[in-house]
Amino acid sequence: MxxxxxxxxxxxxxxxxxxxxxxxxxxxxxxxxxxxxxxxxxxxxxxxxxxxxxxxxxxxxxxxxxxxxxxxxxxxxxxxxxxxxHPDTGDKMNLFGRMTFQVPGGMALTGLLLHFYRTPVEVALSQWGNQSFNALVNYTNRNAASEISTKQMLAAYLSATGAALGVALGLNAYSKKAPPVVARWVPFAAVAAANAVNIPLTRQSELIHGVTVTDADGNELGLSKKCAERGISQVLLSRVLMAAPGMVFLPMMMESLNKRAWFRRATWLHLPFQTFGVGVFLVAMVPIACSLFPQRASMDVKQLENELQDEIRKRFGKNVDKVYFNKGL
Structure with a gap:
């Protein structure tokens, strides 16, 4: 056959x-x-x-x-x-706002922050550049389900830059009476303060209107301001920890090296050394900081706003006990 x-x-x-x-x-x-x-x-x-x-x-x-x-x-x-x-829209993100640009962009700007910290003009220019970059990253990686107007973006940018300058210039003046390494830590304090202003303001529409929450299968359940608060606070902590090792330990290394005459004389080496050092820290810290909390964050239904709890219970009874949302980066 x-x-x-x-x-x-x-x-x-x-x-x-x-x-x-x-x-x-x-x-x-x-x-x-x-x-x-x-x-x-x-x-x-x-x-x-x-x-x-x-x-x-x-x-x-x-x-x-x-x-x-x-x-x-x-x-x-x-x-x-x-x-x-972008995970929400599917649109191609700005090249300089992508998380893949965090290492080269962050190392260049942080290197400048750590090097130019002595005079008010140096502080103003370096902090302005850093906050411009941060504003772009925050906007690019926002929860796109909650749009923000150009006016709100400008307010967030100016407020964060003002906060960074205020902290940096204020602490810079105070640090003149402190050990030299304290002055080198001023940029980190300014960056942390600016993030505390920049991130919530850039994503203020999420705090005002809430973020979209879903069940485990991705079905939309409503909007939650409490989930927005949790997501933004997690992003803020991640960003501060991302910058901390390079901006805390490198200044200590610089002060130690400055005790050596050859290093003090080689002033041309200081900026590239700090920039490269920041890059080494960021290669590790960018993925580590992003990994601290799940991207798809969750919250128990009982922790949500009372109105949203009632709506979920009315539609699903006790079948849904946890909601999920994109916390952003």
Whole structure:
């Protein structure tokens, strides 16, 4: 009896790319995830490569994944997609606001902050540059479900810059009577104070109107201001801790090295040394700081606003005991 060939349809990949590749309930899982999407090497991906990654992700989501696509290829595309496209809108993010730019951008600006801290003019220019960068990063990585007007953005930017300058200039004057290393720590205090102003103001519409919360399956349940407060406070803490090692330990190293005559004479070396040092710290601290809290944050229903609790109970009874939301970066 003659045999006939039967076409075998390729088995579809069983991968849930709408969830990170690694378990996000653990710090190690989050660290692996953020190490991939904050990898500054992804900055050099061409527009064509980014668009192809987005196309593959969208094709897979629609059930039309190209035959022969491997699981590894799919994950590489998804990680490249996550590094350049906003998780809420799917739009390509500004290059300088992406988390992949945090290491090169942060090391350059922090290096300037640590080097130019002596005179009011140096402080003003370096803090202005740093806050301009922070405002761009905060806006780029906001929870896009809550839009913010140009007027609100300008107010956040000016307020944060003013806070940074006020703290930096005030502490700079005070530090003249303190040990030299204290003056070198002033930029960190200014950056922390500015973040405390910049992040909440940049994302004030979330605090005013709330962020979209969902159930475990992604079904929208309403808006919550309390979830917005939790998400923003977690981002604020992460940003401060991201900057802390480089801005605290490098000044101590500089004061120690300044006790050596050869280093004091080599003034041309001070700025590149601090800039490179900050870069070393940031390579580790950017993914670590991003991993402190889950990107898809959660809150118990009983901790929500009373009105939202009542609405959820009315619709779902006790079937929903926890809500989820994007905390932003």
């Amino acid at each position: 003659e045999q006939t060939d039967v076409a075998v349809k390729p088995e579809r990949l069983q991968v849930d790319i709408d969830k990170p590749r690694w378990d996000q309930s653990t710090f190690v899982g989050r660290l692996k995830h953020f190490a991939t999407i904050t990898d500054m090497r992804k900055l050099f991906a061409s527009e064509k490569k980014l668009d192809k990654a987005k196309e593959l992700v969208n094709l897979y989501r629609s059930g039309a994944c190209p035959p022969g696509t491997t699981e590894e290829q799919l994950w590489q595309a998804k990680q490249l997609y996550d590094s350049a496209f």
